Amino acid sequence: MMRNFNEVVSKPPRVCEDYWTEFRHCKSLRNRFHHYYTYGAMPSCQQWNEDHNNCKQWEMHRSPEAKEALQKSERNRVAEQKNFTPVWQLRQEPPRDWHMPLNQEKPQDS
Template identity: 35%
Template structure:
């Protein structure tokens, strides 16, 4: 009798388990659209032109099916949700691989101390009386807003 209550407790614990990264799951129709786009004639032509072969689009379909299972179970199918989240994390790692491998630029923790310093005089002079400067002065309250002059040209 104890084993039945233990099984019931473990089932209720699994159903109560939620996903911390559920926000990472896209709306399910987007996975289907990505799969359809990946397998379209235009995409296949592009893949062949760029990579010399077709790319594997099956992960989009797997994600779509897992997303549907997760959504239809109202979040109770945690395994399907975790599979989609893991796939999204892998996709993000692949997308950012070049960024993290970049050793040309030194990454900063904070902006430079003089990031908001005034522009040099030559640049101030160049930007004098430009449309952007006038609008900036209007936004900062240094100048009164000017009405936009509208002119309509009619050819008869």
């Protein structure tokens, strides 16, 4: 069966239930405590709720405003993830002695 291009484009980037799950996780006591302990402030979960509502509007009513808002939110989320630098420097090539056996018999200094 051949799919129409508009059918593929008209689907949200994620399943709407994913946004609801993220919202519930964000509002959970454990996450709120962890976020407050780590960052000193409560997490803002409103965007997940708005994304869920926009996703439902997009699926049920094919709302162009909801579609644009959801796509913008996803683009912002991806751009925000790119702002974090990795903890470790990524290797460009393996170490020179990668083929040597590990020295596991090394005596312990007492």
